[in-house]
Amino acid sequence: MQRIGFRLKLKADMLDKYVLLHQNVWPEMLEALTKTGWHNYSLFIDRSDASLIGYFETPDLQKALNGMAKLEVNDRWQAFMASYFVALEGQRPDEGFLQLENIFYLE
Amino acid sequence: MQRIGFRLKLKADMLDKYVLLHQNVWPEMLEALTKTGWHNYSLFIDRSDASLIGYFETPDLQKALNGMAKLEVNDRWQAFMASYFVALEGQRPDEGFLQLENIFYLE
Numbered sequence: 001m002q003r004i005g006f007r008l009k010l011k012a013d014m015l016d017k018y019v020l021l022h023q024n025v026w027p028e029m030l031e032a033l034t035k036t037g038w039h040n041y042s043l044f045i046d047r048s049d050a051s052l053i054g055y056f057e058t059p060d061l062q063k064a065l066n067g068m069a070k071l072e073v074n075d076r077w078q079a080f081m082a083s084y085f086v087a088l089e090g091q092r093p094d095e096g097f098l099q100l101e102n103i104f105y106l107e
Numbered sequence: 108m109q110r111i112g113f114r115l116k117l118k119a120d121m122l123d124k125y126v127l128l129h130q131n132v133w134p135e136m137l138e139a140l141t142k143t144g145w146h147n148y149s150l151f152i153d154r155s156d157a158s159l160i161g162y163f164e165t166p167d168l169q170k171a172l173n174g175m176a177k178l179e180v181n182d183r184w185q186a187f188m189a190s191y192f193v194a195l196e197g198q199r200p201d202e203g204f205l206q207l208e209n210i211f212y213l214e
Contacts, residue, residue, distance in 0.1 A: 005151035005160060022211040030213055040214065042162070044112035044207035053112060053207060055149070055162045100151035100160060104129040106137055107147065 001039075001057045005100035009086045012050040018084045019045065028073045036067030052085075061099075108146075108164045112207035116193045119157040125191045126152065135180045143174030159192075168206075 010018055022043060033041065041056035058064040068074045117125055129150060140148065148163035165171040175181045 003149050003162075005149065005162065007153055007158075007160070019208075019210045025211065025213075033213055038213065041212065042110050042112065042209055043211035044209050046114055046205065046207050048205070051114075051158075053114070053160055055110075055112065098153065098155070100153050101126075102149055102151050103126045104132065104150035105148065106132075106140055106145065106163075 002061050006054045007098050008052045010050040010052050014084045015050050029077050032071050032073050037064040109168050113161045114205050115159045117157040117159050121191045122157050136184050139178050139180050144171040
């Protein structure tokens, strides 16, 4: 299992709305994530600079990303989310995420 | 199980050394973490702003923190690490960590 950390920047004035939307992620989006290998997936925010930090576990990161990239429900979700992020430079949030460097692990 | 995210700021010029030290964390420190309920514990860094991001799972965060706070090996480790962090304002790294707000979870 690969343990993945990533980080994105949210627009500070849209942070509350982003949090609210994540209390009710579309069931078909959740199903798609599970089917494409996104497990034990948490999102965290740091309000001090509107950072969004994600953690998940997957057998194969590239397959998890490619699997979601092919799905229509993901197109719709990412288009819906795109306006909440800064500095994506035309990329979708799932393409623009900065993968964090894993430096330590304790089982 | 509680899923905990936290964030600290490292001194940019000491980041490489911090990473290196985490390839060989003292065995008695690892043992102490496990015994006090720190499980599935990953540390990540974001070199863009020298953020250190931690993720772990624990039955009880307060017990995990209090458990470590009592141990002499933790005193020694935190003293060793203190100079690598910025903006701790006199606190030890394990006291100064900013707990992130968990906004989403998918099993």
